[in-house]
Amino acid sequence: MSIFLIVSTIVVYNQMLFMKNKDLGYDSEQLIYIQMRGDLSDNYDALKIELERTTGVLSVSASNHPPNSIGSNSGGAEWDGKNPDDTFLIGTNVVDYNYCKTLGIEILEGRGFSPEFQADEISEKDTVGGFLVNEETVKIMGLDYKTAVGARFDFMGGYGKIVGVMKNFHYNSIRTEIEPLAMVLAPEFLRFITIRLSSSNMPESIDAMKNTWAAVAPNYPFAYRFLDEDFEYWYKREERMVSLLEVFAVIAILIACLGLFGLASFTAEQRTKEIGIRKVLGASELYLTLLMCKEFIILVIISNIIAWPLAYFSSISWLNDFAYRIDLGVSFFILSGLLSLVIALITVSFQAVKVSTANPVVSLKYE
Secondary structure, X not given: OHHHHHHHHHHHHHHXXXXXXXOOOOOOOOEEEEEOOOOHHHHHHHHHHHHHOXXXXXXXXXXXXXXXXXXXXXXXXXXXXXXXXXXXXXXXXXXXXXXXXXXXXXXXEEOOOOOXXXXXXXXXXXXXXXXXXXXXXXXXXXXXXXXXXXXXXXXXXXXXXXEEEEOOOOOOOOOOOOOOEEEEEOHHHOOEEEEEEOOOOHHHHHHHHHHHXXXXXXXXXXXXXXXXXXXXXXXXXXXXXXXXXXHHHHHHHHHHHHHHHHXXXXXXXXXXXXXXXXXXXXXXXXXHHHHHHHHHHHHHXXXXXXXXXXXXXXXXXXXXXXXXXXXXXXXXXXXXXXXXXXXXXXXXXXXXXXXXXXXXHXXXXXX
């Protein structure tokens, strides 16, 4: 059980590190977002202008969904060469100008939405406009990035063409795979303001934004969230699991050590005279210590052989919940095996050394 918990703890800990260090496809640092409530979206243009003038604000944009939680998708996308029998669900988001620039999303081909291209905007149903799509959308279209730019794309009540291909980015939890996504420019549907701040003097920048917000939108609270805090919240589940596994692993190791210590004490008591005879006949203290430890090493090796398959299938089952996960390599099991051997040897060696260094005359004087 100790070895099983050691392996599980190592696997969960490494998966958590993998998720925290995974490239999201955009820069989540120094990004905050604010939900526009009531009629605040009607004043978004004025609010954006004032926020962009605020000290410490690098870029401002907006969208219909938070950057890390695009929960809507739709079918019905059409393009030239599409098989009429094929159906696809494509994620949807409405954004403002400079959205990719604000988030730091890389444009692989074409361009992002810009005020220089007024024709990008879809202001009402059945109007011509532009689309930004990610790599997954290009894949289902069967095109490469260059041919995708300029291709006809009818979707979300509008028809037009693709103006840019975005690098894949995680717009939902990284537990799920990145799916096709298309974004359009439609100002009347914006609900969340996204702001990129300078990394220097951030508290002062936030205070300055509060003043700007109070001047432009005094009837609404300045309620903001840091984007990276959302990701930290998502990782809480895994962090709690690591903490619990660590506690259970320590408890199991302590119980196992008590058992090993008791067994080693009993074995040492049973073999006291044997050790005394071997020492009289010239056996060294090192040899006698290794002799005592050998049978416990064999037991630990057998325990590893039993625990490893159980830990492997349990870990695989847990990792299957993640679309992006670590490779369950042999190093996890070797490390757990070495740890279990070291713990066992430390526990047993105390009694082994005690017996091997004892005066053989004491153990043999009654024989």
